Amino acid sequence: MKTPIPSGRIGLALVLVIAALALAFGLWAGSRWLADPPPPSLQTAVLYPDPRPVAEFSLQRTDGSALTEANLRGHWTIAFFGFTHCPDICPTTLATFRQVWTELARRGVTDRVRFLFISVDPERDTPEKLASYVQFFSKDFVAATGTDEQLTRLTRSLGLLYVRDPDPAGGYNVDHSASSIIIDPDGRRAGLFRPPFVAEQISSDILTLVESR
Structure with missing residues (x-):
């Protein structure tokens, strides 16, 4: 029992x-x-799994004021590096960004986004020339440049490269990374857009990012 x-x-x-x-x-x-939270669903942007702060830097805007890492906080920044003598990639990219900016303005979110064009050709891109070049695409785009030491410090922090190649005529061309860097409102390198750039896809992704924060 x-x-x-x-x-x-x-x-x-x-x-x-x-x-x-x-x-x-x-x-x-x-x-x-x-x-x-899970990352937002994006069409073309690539987000890094571990966003990192952008290194300290100081460049000069076209109006003579300083552009530093502190100016990247509080909004999403799409940063593109190029030069005004660029024959194709730069004007094509900025023209696409102009279309994106028009869509963002229509959706009422331009106060939460900045487009930044940084020249890696400071010898030829004077503040006046750089201002005229960028304003052709949008008066709201921010442009800046600096010495090679300042530019190299920033590009390395963002995982980008540029190099000058002499040409037979005695001048030079500038080869540079074609991707655009996405910087989040905390001033961190959050991801990138890779070419080819399609305005509709970039607009959609930026709207998604804005709504996620």
């Missing part, structure tokens, strides 16, 4: 099982609550 288990021991075992289940559920729920 089996010895019956005292009801008190059954009650204690039941309490322990319930407590274990409650603890397991609490840990599961806590991990779900603390976990980072």
Whole structure:
């Protein structure tokens, strides 16, 4: 004959099982609550899994004021590096960004986005020339440049490159990365847009990013 288990021991075992289940559920729920939200669904932008702050830098805007890493905070920034003598990539990219800017203005979010054009050809791109070049595409676009030391510090921080190639006529061309960097409102390198640039896709992705913060 089996010895019956005292009801008190059954009650204690039941309490322990319930407590274990409650603890397991609490840990599961806590991990779900603390976990980072899933990244937004984007059409063409590539987001980095671990955004990092942009290194300290100082460039000169076309109006003579300084552009530093502090100016990148508080809004989304789309930064593109090029030069005014660029025969194709730069004007084509800025023309696309003009279309994007028009769409963002229509949607009423231009106060939360900045487009930044940085010249990697400071010898030829004077403030006056750079201002005239960028304003042709949009008066709202910000333009800046600096010394090679300043530019190299920033491009390396963003994972970009540029190099000058002499030409047979005695001048030079500038080869540079064609991607545009996405900087989040915390001033971190958050991702990039790779060419070919399609205005509709970029507009959609920027709107998604704006709505995510």
